[in-house]
Amino acid sequence: MTLATEHGIVPWVAGAMILRGWALAAQGQRDAGLAQMREGLATWEAMGLELYRTYQLVQLADAYGKAGQADEGLRVLGQALAAVHNAEGRFYEAELSRLKGELTLARSAEHHTEAEACFRQALDIARRQQAKSWELRTAISLARLWQRQGKRAEARELLAPIYGWFTEGFDTADLQEAKELLDELP
Secondary structure, three states: OHHHOOOOOHHHHHHHHHHHHHHHHHHHOOHHHHHHHHHHHHHHHHHHOOHHHHHHHHHHHHHHHHHHOOOHHHHHHHHHHHHOOOHHHHHHHHHHHHHHHHHHHOOOOOHHHHHHHHHHHHHHHHHHHHOHHHHHHHHHHHHHHHOOOHHHHHHHHHHHHHHOOOOOOOOOOOHHHHHHHHHHHO
């Protein structure tokens, strides 16, 4: 961000602000992080840039969700879903559906049917795109939901083969979370 500012590369400054804001929010500085993300995104949009916008909106929606603002996260996610059909946005299509499910559950556990439908849609998209990382992340979300519903065997049957597909990267957050969840299931 410093170099981009020094050289007047405004798009990189805006992009860096979004990423820095996301990092701040992830580290617990939610208000400051969300404010920086919104400012960076506003700058990005004011320049009329579309590239990476879907990704940036997903990051902002996720940060809102983690800050306990599921309704705002869903509003932002709606913007991302409206733009997902451009070439760049398709990459995030499975993650958008998964995150919609997570935010729906965060609003109320009573919406588990709607959330499960989002997770199933995300799984279908990830499988169609052969996107194993998105498939794993979605399987974790759906398996956690099923675990809470007492469907522990179904959760294991879903998650175990996807986890077993991976041969490296076991120090990544998603694979560690999958392993922990599998250890909790029968």
